[in-house]
Structure formats: structure tokens, C-alpha cells
Amino acid sequence: MTSETTPGREARVLEHIARQLVEDPSKVVVTQSMLGENIRLHLATAEADVGKVIGRGGRMAKAIRTLLKVVATRDGTRIDLEID
Secondary structure, three states, rough: OOEEOOOOOOEEEEHHHHHHHOOOOHHOOOEEEOOEEEEEEEEEEEHHHHHHHHHHHHHHHHHHHHHHHHHHOOOOOEEEEEEE
């Protein structure tokens, strides 16, 4: 049971971070949907920029997830991040 929602603060934070990391910021697309009580964010970038967002050994993705978790916790929600 997923439903599309208008992008919230979490999506805006993710988009800002991703645009700073990639070579082509115009290709960054963040979509947000609700999965029960959780917010699911989906980040899509240009094929060449996926590695920059994920980082070596997934460290950048883990750091982004940690920041999003802080924002979501302040709003009283839970968040899942999917990177393509």
C-alpha cells in the first residue's frame, strides 16, 4: 500500500545533498511515497553519478541515510531511502 505524497522536508534535504554531490544536478530526481507509516524516498541520478552518491563501500549512502533519519525522527516519522 504505497501512495504518492507531496515532497516534504526529508525529500528537500535529500535533493539538496544529492545535487551537491553529482556532476549533473539537473538529473537528480527525488520522489516520495508513503508505505504504511513510513516515508519512502527514491533518489534517481544520471548513470555516471550513482557511484558518487553511493560512495566507496556505501559510506556516502550510509551518511545520507543517517542525516535523513535525524530529520525524520524530529518529525516523528520513519524513512527508507532507495538509490538508483
